[in-house]
Structures are given as structure tokens and as C-alpha cells.
Amino acid sequence: MQSLSRQAVEQLHVIERARLATVRSSADNGVILMVWGLVFLLDMAAFDLSRVTGSPLAAVVFICAFNSAVVVWRWWYARRLPIRLRRVVTNRVIFLWSWFYVALVGLGVGGWAIVIGHFPPLWFTLLGLIGASPLVLSGVRLWRQARIETTPAGYPGARE
Amino acid sequence: MTRPPHTDAPGTSAPTPAAHPRFQLNEAIHQPVRLSILSSLAHAEKVDFGFLRDYLGLKDSNLSQHLTALEALGYITIDKLFEKKRARTWLAITPAGRAAFEEYLAVLRQIVEQPEQPPGD
Numbered sequence: 001m002q003s004l005s006r007q008a009v010e011q012l013h014v015i016e017r018a019r020l021a022t023v024r025s026s027a028d029n030g031v032i033l034m035v036w037g038l039v040f041l042l043d044m045a046a047f048d049l050s051r052v053t054g055s056p057l058a059a060v061v062f063i064c065a066f067n068s069a070v071v072v073w074r075w076w077y078a079r080r081l082p083i084r085l086r087r088v089v090t091n092r093v094i095f096l097w098s099w100f101y102v103a104l105v106g107l108g109v110g111g112w113a114i115v116i117g118h119f120p121p122l123w124f125t126l127l128g129l130i131g132a133s134p135l136v137l138s139g140v141r142l143w144r145q146a147r148i149e150t151t152p153a154g155y156p157g158a159r160e
Numbered sequence: 161m162t163r164p165p166h167t168d169a170p171g172t173s174a175p176t177p178a179a180h181p182r183f184q185l186n187e188a189i190h191q192p193v194r195l196s197i198l199s200s201l202a203h204a205e206k207v208d209f210g211f212l213r214d215y216l217g218l219k220d221s222n223l224s225q226h227l228t229a230l231e232a233l234g235y236i237t238i239d240k241l242f243e244k245k246r247a248r249t250w251l252a253i254t255p256a257g258r259a260a261f262e263e264y265l266a267v268l269r270q271i272v273e274q275p276e277q278p279p280g281d
Contacts, residue, residue, distance in 0.1 A: 004271060005271055005272050005274070008268045008269075008271040008272045009272055011192075011195060011268055012265075012268055012269070012272065014192060014195055014196055014199065015195065015196075015199040015265065015268075017196075018195075018196045018199030018200045018203075018215075019199060019200075019202075019203050021200065021215050022199075022200045022203045022204055022207070023203070025211055026204065082207065082208035082210060082211030083200075083204045083206075083207055083208070083211065084204060084205045084206045084207075084250075085203070085204055085205055086204065086205045
């Protein structure tokens with residue numbers, strides 16, 4: 001016969017597994033942040049590619065079309081998820097990242113153009129990597145958190 | 161909302177509520193399926209019926225029975241909506257349900273942290 005405390009630990013596992021399953025099927029599963037980060041990286045890489053043509057127009061057209069498609073995808077993806085969370089961490093991360101984005105583009109493009117005057121090769125891709133990394137890392141962290149079960153206290157192997 | 165009493169009273173003498181944390185466990189959510197339902201709902205604003213059915217590996221009718229029981233206790237709400245001509249059932253936990261779940265969780269943790277006593281004590 002199982003001891004009472006072991007039964008209680010197993011019930012805590014049931015609760016933890018349910019929480020993880022909920023997070024995996026919610027907007028906080030990390031997918032949106034990873035996609036958002038990659039979109040930003042591609043946007044910036046498009047500017048580097050458009051320099052070949054001598055005009056940023058191609059990149060601007062690409063960014064408008066691509067980002068609109070991603071916004072539609074995000075809306076569709078969030079709608080089809082079976083879990084609606086009370087507090088969505090993803091939205092908060094994107095909000096905080098938007099300040100970083102403004103500062104990065106302001107200094108890296110506007111400030112650089114005023115002070116230096118010309119952009120080195122792959123400059124925008126570098127900005128894209130710097131800008132995308134917080135989003136991608138946050139997304140990967142959320143994705144991993146939704147898949148790793150925490151051992152309840154008191155259970156063999158638990159981190160006290 | 162009163163908590164359903166625990167019926168698992170061992171021995172001949174009636175234990176006092178303070179005797180062991182297990183007597184504070186809420187019988188209504190002690191059942192694994194109901195505990196999983198409330199655990200999922202506790203972390204969400206609302207949850208789709210189909211998700212719970214697939215996650216718990218239950219048939220619609222079986223899950224509906226558990227949901228009806230929890231709704232009757234005032235622990236959850238069930239909303240049936242039409243989204244693009246498709247019926248969708250959303251489940252949400254009520255404040256009473258959340259309180260019951262958190263109390264249950266606290267008792268479980270108390271049991272885990274409390275050292276096991278030998279039988280007969």
C-alpha cells in the first residue's frame with residue numbers, strides 16, 4: 001500500500017503535468033516569441049539584401065507584406081489555441097522588447113547614419129541578430145519551461 | 161460554499177479535523193480526473209472542452225459527467241458558444257473553485273512536508 005505522502009506527491013505531479021499541458025497549448029508556449037524574433041531578423045537582413053539594388057524600397061515592400069502576414073498568422077494562431085491564459089507572459093515580453101527595438105533601431109540606424117554616415121556590410125543583419133536574440137531566447141526558455149516537469153518538494157530527487 | 165466532508169475516517173474513534181491534514185482534503189476534487197480538470201483550469205482564463213477531453217483521454221460523455229459535477233459544486237462554469245458556425249465549449253474556474261483548489265494544494269503540500277507517522281499513533 002502506498003504511503004499517504006507518496007500519494008500526495010503523485011497528486012502534485014498530476015497537478016504539475018496538467019499545468020505544463022496547459023502552458024504547452026497556450027500563447028506562452030514560446031512559439032510566438034521565437035517566430036517574432038526570426039521575423040525581425042529577416043526584416044533586417046532584407047535591408048542588407050536591398051542595398052544591392054541601391055534602394056531600400058524592395059526591403060520596405062517585403063517588410064510590409066511579410067510583417068502583415070505574420071500579424072495575421074499570430075492572430076490566427078492565438079485564436080486556434082485551446083487555452084486562453086489569464087496573464088500572458090508573451091505579450092509582456094513583446095511590450096518590453098518594443099522599447100529595446102526602438103532604442104536599437106534609433107541608435108543603430110538613425111544615430112549611426114548621423115554620426116558615421118555610411119553602414120558597413122551586413123550591418124542591418126547584425127542589428128537583426130542583436131534585436132532578435134532576446135525574443136528568441138525568451139521563446140526558447142518558455143518552450144523549455146513548458147516541457148520540463150518540476151519535481152514536487154519531498155519527492156526523491158527533488159531540489160530542496 | 162461548504163466543502164464536501166471527507167468520508168475516509170479510519171478506526172472506531174472519530175478523528176478531529178486537526179488530527180491529520182488528510183482529513184482536510186476536499187473529496188469532490190480528490191478524484192484524479194477532477195483534480196486534473198481543476199489544475200488545468202486554475203492556470204487559465206478559459207479552456208476548450210476538446211483540449212481537456214484529449215488531454216485526459218476521456219470520452220465526451222465521461223468528461224461531461226465530471227464537469228457537471230464540478231459545475232454543480234460551483235467550482236467551474238461551462239459556456240457553449242458558436243464560433244464561425246461551429247459549437248465550442250469553454251470551461252473556466254470560478255473563485256470558489258480556485259479557492260478550493262488552492263486549499264487542496266496547500267493540504268497536499270502539508271502532507272508531503274509532514275513526517276510520516278507509524279500506524280496506530
